[in-house]
Amino acid sequence: MPADRVISPQGGATQPPTASRSAAAARENGGGAVVPPGITAEIPAWRLRAATIDDTEALLALASCPPVFRYLFDGAAPDRQTIAGVLTQSIATASDTGLGMWLLECAAAPPCGCVQLRPDLAARSAELIYLLHPRCWGQGLATRMAWTAITQAFLVSGIDLVVAGTDLPNIASLAVLRRLGMRFRRNVRYPLGVGVEYALHRDDPAPRPCPGSIAFVG
Numbered sequence: 001m002p003a004d005r006v007i008s009p010q011g012g013a014t015q016p017p018t019a020s021r022s023a024a025a026a027r028e029n030g031g032g033a034v035v036p037p038g039i040t041a042e043i044p045a046w047r048l049r050a051a052t053i054d055d056t057e058a059l060l061a062l063a064s065c066p067p068v069f070r071y072l073f074d075g076a077a078p079d080r081q082t083i084a085g086v087l088t089q090s091i092a093t094a095s096d097t098g099l100g101m102w103l104l105e106c107a108a109a110p111p112c113g114c115v116q117l118r119p120d121l122a123a124r125s126a127e128l129i130y131l132l133h134p135r136c137w138g139q140g141l142a143t144r145m146a147w148t149a150i151t152q153a154f155l156v157s158g159i160d161l162v163v164a165g166t167d168l169p170n171i172a173s174l175a176v177l178r179r180l181g182m183r184f185r186r187n188v189r190y191p192l193g194v195g196v197e198y199a200l201h202r203d204d205p206a207p208r209p210c211p212g213s214i215a216f217v218g
């Protein structure tokens, strides 16, 4: 494989990492290779697996990366109890509604990202949350896993709206929301400062280009 190209999970060649702002950020954040930790050769298919309580350590490791917790956990790394609580809640929600948390995996490497839907059935909406290990930034993976989750949300008849919020300086997250075709809903205030909330209604048009989906397993 030419050194300046990365083979995508579907076998197509993505842009050289040097072409991407996220990939540059990934290198600055200790990445260097735009592949998940532990993967050095050609990448097989990505998959999304429903989270279990056994994923506590893996999720804690992901959430403990400073570029990940910076905005997601308001500047402080979460502790094990917080992560176990998030997982316990998402597992309960998944058993009730089919919507919860999925971990992004590839081959036998540890999970390198996750996407979560937190349904609010009374409001007929679900909140979308996503994160990636910085080594995996700049490949479109967050957009793809978020789109896969949104598609799943609209398969649930009680959900009409997917909402997601981000701190305003979190431009990578804001870019994901826009790539998903989500639209500005309102300004919000977070502990670190101002933020925005975006939303996509089930009747809204799909984004163009439409992000590819990632297969669910398990």
Ligand SMILES: CC(C)(COP(=O)(O)OP(=O)(O)OC[C@H]1O[C@@H](n2cnc3c(N)ncnc32)[C@H](O)[C@@H]1OP(=O)(O)O)[C@@H](O)C(=O)NCCC(=O)NCCS
Residues within 6 Å of the ligand: 014, 015, 019, 020, 021, 022, 023, 067, 068, 069, 071, 072, 128, 129, 130, 131, 132, 133, 136, 137, 138, 139, 140, 141, 142, 143, 144, 164, 165, 166, 170, 172, 173, 175, 176, 179
């Ligand atoms: C938010 C976050 C997941 C975004 O990661 P990301 O890698 O920038 O987003 P994507 O995976 O969608 O990749 C988009 C980048 O890949 C590039 N790309 C390459 N192939 C692509 C494809 N097929 N589709 C879309 N984008 C593609 C895009 O051009 C873009 O690069 P750019 O930023 O240089 O313009 C990441 O910054 C993160 O984990 N942050 C910490 C957690 C957090 O803040 N989460 C948000 C709170 S909900």
